[in-house]
Amino acid sequence: MALSTLLDTLLMYSHLSFTLPFLIVVTVLATFLYRLNFHPLSRIPGLFLASVTSLYLYYHSYRGDECTLIDRLHQRYGPVIRIAPNEISISDGAALAPVYTERGGFMKAECYRNFDIDGHPSIFSALDPAHRAVRSKAVVSMFSTSAIRAGTDVLEGCVGRLVDRTKAEAGQSRQMKKETGEARRVNVLNLSRSLAVDAVSAYLFSQSFGGIEENNEELSASQFVNAFVAVGRFFYLPNWAFSALELASAKIWPSKAVDESMEKVEKFVSNLVEEAANGEKESDTYQGRLLHAGISKHETAAQCKDLMFAGTDSTGMNLGTICWHLARNADIYRSLRDEIRRSDAEDKNYNPQALPYLRAVMNEGLRLSMANPTRLPRVVPATGWSFHSSQDDRTYRLPAGTVVGLQIYSLHHNAAVFPDPLQFLPDRWLAGSDAEAQRLMQRDFIPFGIGPRQCIARNLATAELYYAVRRIVREDVLKGAKAVGEKIEIMEWFNSKVVGEKIELFWDGE
Known part of the structure; x- marks a missing residue:
């Protein structure tokens, strides 16, 4: 009797062990068949x-x-x-x-939730327009053209420090060429990131991060930026899978450099928020406005970190790419310098965005950079x-x-819209070319996104780039500079990552 019961039990489980895999295979095949032949998108x-x-x-x-x-x-x-x-x-x-x-x-699609910061939807990642509107309304006027124009001195001050540091590094590159026969390579991506983080923090937070003055091979905030860039390779995953991978990555591949960079940015932002909350800083700052709108200190810090990441990464990438192309194209650099010198001779207080060739160079650089x-x-x-x-x-x-x-x-x-699309050709943007071609280029040119959810800081980023490129060219910083490599290789994540995290130039001329 006991033997019969045992045999019946084993037989039942043997059926189950066969049936379950069979059902899984059938379900998978049926799903594939539906998606291929019966799905609305088939x-x-x-x-x-x-x-x-x-x-x-x-x-x-x-x-x-x-x-x-x-x-x-x-x-x-x-x-x-x-x-x-x-x-x-x-x-x-x-x-x-x-x-x-x-x-x-x-x-926006659900995957944007993967870019929430410290558990809070950022102005960028929020899916609910009403949730975003409260935060955007509090700070959006800081990004108006009139507000940025009023803050020109702050931005120009950051640009001036960048130019001074770049000149110093160019001098070291030339000196090494004289001494060793091989010029020292300068990572302009690191320099551009240093400007970007300082400009964002000085203008919006009323306190510069101090990246340009660090004078290190790598900006202390770079690993913080790189960590955020790296999660972009998982951006499109379902949120549960993204969260699991992010947690596993932190446990399996811990990084002291990332932790130290994160800690420094966290401390910088926390101090800003605490000072604003205690009335120790002027209230008309990014953090002060968010707090005044009823946003918690914890979320305000998260929003500030999101802004630091986005501003440092995108503007750093864009400016580094533009400098690389200008160093690689002497004729374009010379034409741009001639335009800026002519404008300087007439009136040094002009708006750089009004210069046709500078605008063309900027558009072409942004087209190819693709942060x-x-x-x-x-x-x-x-x-x-x-x-x-x-x-x-x-x-x-x-x-x-x-x-x-x-x-x-x-x-x-x-x-079809940008002939020779891999080439750096600013002339394509100049007036006088085919009107329909210009319309299509303007339509398809979206370096900061498009529509009501485009980058909230696009005006600030644009101003930074114009002021920086004008000053760099005005002071002939790129004279004798040569670009390293035939192209800038990127990892095509949501935020692109430069392979090797370097965009390099060297100076071998006087």
Whole structure:
């Protein structure tokens, strides 16, 4: 009897051990079959593997070649492609307005939650417009052109210190060339980041971080910035998976350098918030305005850290890239210097953004820099959305809940809009060229995002870049400078990472 019961039990478990894997296999196959043939997006062209699983896209996002992969797929399949079971990428700039600007644009995708700071949605990552509006309203006037113009002396002071330090490093590079025959390489990405963090903190917080004065091979805040950049490779993961990976990474690969950098930034920000809360600092600061709007000290500190990261990373990348291209293109540098010298001779108080060639150089530098090269995902609203692309004369109907985005990499490298897209050609932006070509370039040029959710600090970042490039060229800092490498290699994460974390120049001439 006991033997019979035992045999029945073993037989039951043997059936279960067979049935469970069978059911899993059937479920997976049925899911793949549905996604391939019956899903509402099944008629959208794209790679087979990307249509059945998001793992393919997550893998390339981690590898840092996602943007070039998607761009190749667009060239192969057309302007609207399926890049994941429920996600579409569009390379036609005509889709920018309906997705990002018209009637406020579509809502941000859930993955933006992965960029919350210390448990708080930042002005950048917040999904709820009402939640963001309270914080944005408190500080947005600080980013107006009139407010920034009033703070010109603060920004110019930071730029002056940067130029002095760059001259000193250029001198060391030349001296080493004389002594050893090989010039010392100067990491202009580090210099640009030093300016960016000082300009953001001095203008918005009324206290400079002091990065330019550190005079180190690496800015003390760089590891803080790099840590935030690194999590961008996981940006598109579901929030639960992102949180698990972030926790595991910190446990498995701890870094003393990252911890020290984080601690320094945390201490800097905490002191600012405490002083503002206690009335020890003027209230008309970024942190003071947030506190006055009823934002907690903990969240105010988080918002300040988010601003420091974004401002340091993007402006540092942009200025470093522009300097590299100017050093590589002597004719362009010479033409820009001639324009600035002529303007200086007439009136040194002019607005640098009014100079046509400087504006062209800046646009071209921002086009190629792409501090954020990847797509900006949004969610199709409950009404669904139809998009007609003139590129293939086809109408695409996307159901509610579809994630859709346009990646900056594809827009800025579109040869139909930007001929010879890999070349640094400021002349393409000058007046006198074909009016329709100019319209398309302006439409597809989105270095700071687009619509009501574009970078809140874009005016400040733009002013920093104009003041810095004008001063660098005015004082001929790049005379004799040579660019290291044939191109600036990046990891194509949500925030791009320069491979080796260096954009280098050397000076071998007088």
